[in-house]
Amino acid sequence: SYVLTQPPSVSVAPGKTARITCGGNNIGSKSVHWYQQKAGQAPVLVIYYDSDRPSGIPERFSGSNSGNTATLIISRVEAGHEADYYCQVWDSSREHVIFGGGTKLTVL
Amino acid sequence: QLLLQESGPGLVKPSETLSLTCTVSGGSISSRSYYWGWIRQPPGKGLEWIGSMFYSGSSYYNPSLKSRVTISLDTSKNQFSLKLTSVTAADTAVYYCARVISGSTNWFDPWGQGTLVTVSS
Numbered sequence: 001s002y003v004l005t006q007p008p009s010v011s012v013a014p015g016k017t018a019r020i021t022c023g024g025n026n027i028g029s030k031s032v033h034w035y036q037q038k039a040g041q042a043p044v045l046v047i048y049y050d051s052d053r054p055s056g057i058p059e060r061f062s063g064s065n066s067g068n069t070a071t072l073i074i075s076r077v078e079a080g081h082e083a084d085y086y087c088q089v090w091d092s093s094r095e096h097v098i099f100g101g102g103t104k105l106t107v108l
Numbered sequence: 109q110l111l112l113q114e115s116g117p118g119l120v121k122p123s124e125t126l127s128l129t130c131t132v133s134g135g136s137i138s139s140r141s142y143y144w145g146w147i148r149q150p151p152g153k154g155l156e157w158i159g160s161m162f163y164s165g166s167s168y169y170n171p172s173l174k175s176r177v178t179i180s181l182d183t184s185k186n187q188f189s190l191k192l193t194s195v196t197a198a199d200t201a202v203y204y205c206a207r208v209i210s211g212s213t214n215w216f217d218p219w220g221q222g223t224l225v226t227v228s229s
Contacts, residue, residue: 001171033215035155042204043155045217054217086155090213095168097145097157097214 002091004100011106018074020103022087025068030089032070034063037102038083046085047072074105082107110135112205112220120199120227126192130205130220137186138163143208144188145216146179148201156201160208161188195227 005023012018022032032050035043046057050065060075074081087100116128130144137144145160159169161179169177178191192199202224206216 031213033213035216042219042222043216044219045215048209048215048217049213088155088215090215092212094171096171097160097168099155099157102154 001094001096002089002098004087004089004098006085006087006100006103008101009104009106011108012077013108014078016077018077018081018105020072020074020085020105022070022072022100023068024070024089027068027070027089028066030065030091032063032065033088034061034072035086035088036081036083037086043086077105077107079107081105110207110218112207112218114203114205114220114223116223116225118224118226120195120225121229122196122227123194126190126195126199126225126227128190128203128205128223128225130188130190132186132188132207135207136183137181137188138183141209143168143210143214144179144181145206145208146190147204147206147216147219148199149204149222150198150201158190158192158203160210160214162210197227199225200227201225 034047036046037043047063051063062073084102086102111133113131143160146158161167176193181188202222204222206219
C-alpha cells in the first residue's frame, strides 16, 4: 500500500522558515493536503491541492509538490505555529485515504 | 459556518460495539458536493482514516477496518454515525468526524472537536 513518510520532528527559530516534508512514491502525481493539529485540539486544514489555502489561513502557509516529495512551508515562524502537521493523499487506485505519520514542529 | 459535533459513550467494553454520532449544523449532509467521514487518533499517535460516506450510500472504508465498520447517514436528523464492532484496547482513540471534500481527491474540512473512546472492562 501507499506510504507517506514525514520526519518526526522539525525545529526552527522564530522568524525563520520551516519546511516540513512528506515523501511518497511519485507523490507529485497526487494532490497533497496538510493539516495543523495543536495540542489537545482537532486538526485544521491549512493547505489543499498541494498549495491552495483555505479561507482564514495566513499567506505564510504555502506548499509545493514535485517528484517524490511534497513540502509544507511556513514563513516567519512564531510560537503559535508549534503543532503537529500531517500530510494526506487520496489513493484513487485503492479508494483509500492515507495520512503521513505527522511532524512535530518546535519553535526554538 | 459548518459545525460538526461527535457524541457517544466514552467507555466501551472489549468485544462490544462502539457507536458514535456526528451532528452537523450549518449545512446539510444531503449535499451532493460532499462525503462525510470518520478519522481516529490513538493517544499520542497519528491520524487514521476510518471511512467516508456519500448521501446516496456510496462509501469507502479503510481496508484494515472494513470488516468491522459501518457508517450510516440519517438525513432527517442531519447526522451520520459510526459503528465499530468487536472492539479491543487497540481501538481506544479520539474519534473525529469531518466533512469530506471529494472529487479527483479527498480532503477533510472542517473537523469536529473529537471524542475520546476508551475500550476497557
